[in-house]
Amino acid sequence: MPYRAPVQDYRFLMDHVVGFPAVAATDRFSEATTDMADAILTEAGKLCDDVLAPLNRNGDLHPAVLENGIVRTSPGFSDGYAAIAEGGWIGISADPEFGGMALPMTLTTAVNEMMASACLSLQLNPLMTQGQIEALEHHASDAIKELYLPKLISGEWCGTMNLTEPQAGSDVGALRSKAEPNGDGTFKISGQKIYISWADNDFTENVCHLVLARLPDAVDGVKGISLFMVPKRIPDENGAPGVANSLRVVSLEHKMGLHGSPTAVMEYDNAVGWLIGEEHAGLAAMFTMMNNARLGVGVQGVGVAEGAYQHAVTYAMDRKQGKASGAGTIIEHADVRRMLASMKTDIFAARGIALSCAVAIDMEQATGDVEWRDRAAFLTPIAKAFGTEVGMDVSHQGIQVHGGMGFIEETGAAQYSRDVRVTAIYEGTNGIQAMDLVARKMMDGGEAAMRLLDEIEQAAETAKATFPVLAEQVWSAAETLRETTEWLVSQTDMNDRFSGAVSYLMGFARVMGAHIHLTAAMQGDATRVKMAEFYIRRLLPEHVSYLAQARDGADAIMEFTNEELVA
The missing domain is CATH 1.20.120 (Four Helix Bundle (Hemerythrin (Met), subunit A))
Structure with missing residues (x-):
């Protein structure tokens, strides 16, 4: 079924519910006028409706594969990514000094949700890059910023984050990856990382990995972790991708969903890396990226919920069964209406919470007010966990609306449930979010x-x-x-x-x-x-x-x- 981005819902929530006019009234975001916001949402909606949504099924039926050390992506993903990059959608909130638009996180959040609705497998790629951009803006040296940020913002290069290791899981402090100084300002990075989303692709010039590792004098635990930039190809003197770095994709995971998004085991064998931020302060730098990603993952859940809802309501409008009043389709049945109303209203609530979190982030950036900072911090785990819980519940109910046909893969209803399930695990499980x-x-x-x-x-x-x-x-x-x-x-x-x-x-x-x-x-x-x-x-x-x-x-x-x- 054709997907339609819920642009009107975003406009309504921003204008009347979550307080976006206060963001636009600040000096920092004065360009985010009503007309500008409408234009951004409308154009992003067209991209999602016309370009990205048709790719969603391709990613499920024709997964990314690893062939002779090279990741081959799903049909159409290369063109879809090019449309995202060429439209400037990766750098909506990034620093204009390096090619970004410096628009509010609230708009980025809305756009990211639309893209996740349309094709979550592909949207994961720019989301990772956006997080890396923010981490580099806050923690990288000027030289690293000047080299990497323009390429990441333009989409010529893309970014990942490498935290998890087989023996460590969510206990990041137990990681064993090593970083040894080369004596020239670079480091030799060695170790294995798992669950790396979009660790490689066949449509960007370079893949830039942010990797957590320990220096030789590091203490045990989280206080001994440093962060390094480790590119797939080492930039030459002109900043172009040069020789291959000493890293590789060992394998791709066989997942219950998100088949179009390659999730890799990565191996680093004395790969060349550059320190990001201070020595032994890597986790704080990485958390800049993770906090960005937590809100992003929350709206991924909301986005998949929207896609599942649209899929279910279209089916309910067409499916004739039983003796119902009106059109005689199952949307007239009370229990089906109950499910659809639950789905619709829960999506609106979760979307409002996510946008409220984004507004708090924008207001803190614009004003420096600690109360806005604290509100953003407080709402982030709620937005992440509730958004993804709604994604799972709505996609589950979407299958139920389809009845027996929901269990048949050809209808596409089950894909939403399979794809969204991992969002409750990404960036810290929902239990970890709640404990935080x-x-x-x-x-x-x-x-x-x-x-x-x-x-x-x-x-x-x-x-x-x-x-x-x-x-x-x-x-x-x-x-x-x-x-x-x-x-x-x-x-x-x-x-x-x-x-x-x-x-x-x-x-x-x-x-x-x-x-x-x-x-x-x-x-x-x-x-x-x-x-x-x-x-x-x-x-x-x-x-x-x-x-x-x-x-x-x-x-x-x-x-x-x-x-x-x-x-």
Whole structure:
């Protein structure tokens, strides 16, 4: 079925819900006018509709392969990537000194979601590059910036990040890759990395790997890790890709989804690398890239959800079965309508949370205000985890809407579910995101959370004059969330926080989603009002269960013995 980018939803959320006009009112982003934003969203939508969406099925049916050490990408991916690069979409938020547009992250986030809807396998490539661009802008030397950033922003070169190793998994501090000084400012990088997205391709001149490794004098753990730029081809004196570096793609993983995106095992054997940032401070530099990617992965989940929803609703409009009123297709059945309404309203909530996070990032960059910084930090794990959970749930329901045909690969419904599943694992699993939320993001005593809750309750108070019942439900839910937050920050045993962390994150997302829907309904549009009514009456009540679990503590979990869990 043809995909259509939800440009109107982005415009509505930006103009009326998430506060984008405040971003455009700053000196830094004064060029992001309504007309500019409309033009960006419209043109990106056309790219996704006409160029990228037709490639999605190709990536699934004709995966990337490794042939004689060379990665061959899926049919049409080369042309699709060229369209992304030539349109300037990789460097939307990048520094104009090196060819970027310096536009707000909010616009980049919207564009990235559209591209993920259209073809997630291909969109992963520019997303990795965008993260690398941001890491280099913040941490690289001027020489590295001048050489690499123009090429990355133009799309002539692309970027990856190399963290994970077979023995380490999510415990990055356990990595063993080594970096030895060459005596000329470069380093010899050796080691193996796994799960490297887009580690190679056949359509860019160079692939630039950011690699975490240890110097000879490094201490154990995360404080002994440094970050290095290790290109596939070593730039010559003119900055052009020169001789091949001593690295290779060992193999490509056989995955349940995202077949068009090559995920590699990489081997570095005394490859030439350049230090990025300070020695032994590599993880901090890499986290710049990872935080960028976490929001990006969150909107990948939302994007796939949108694609799955469009696929399901089209099928429901056409499929005739049973005795239903109206057109006689299954969209008239109450349970199908329930699924579609759940899908539609959850997507809107998750999209609003992601854009709210992006607005906070933009406002912090534009103003330097620490409260905006703290809000962006607080919302990032929620945007990532909730966005990907919505992606999995909506794609799962999309299969169900198709009934038995959803289980048949030819319909394409299952691809969305297979493709999106890994997003809950990317850039730190959703459990890790939740633990970060209740631990590091609560080191302020819950102040960032409370400021958000103050705004939600104030908006609900205002809405009571128009929607008294709905507004009271949102206000009451925010109060329950406030009490749960107070309970969390009072716990000194971190297992009491961690055991309910995922539930707390989901409960927070449910309440914030209700706030987004209520704010949208206040604009008076009849469809937005119906969406708010459905979400607040049907989905918001889940917060009660989530927050009860969050406050239950660790005893019910930790009292199981290993043997009891195994038996």
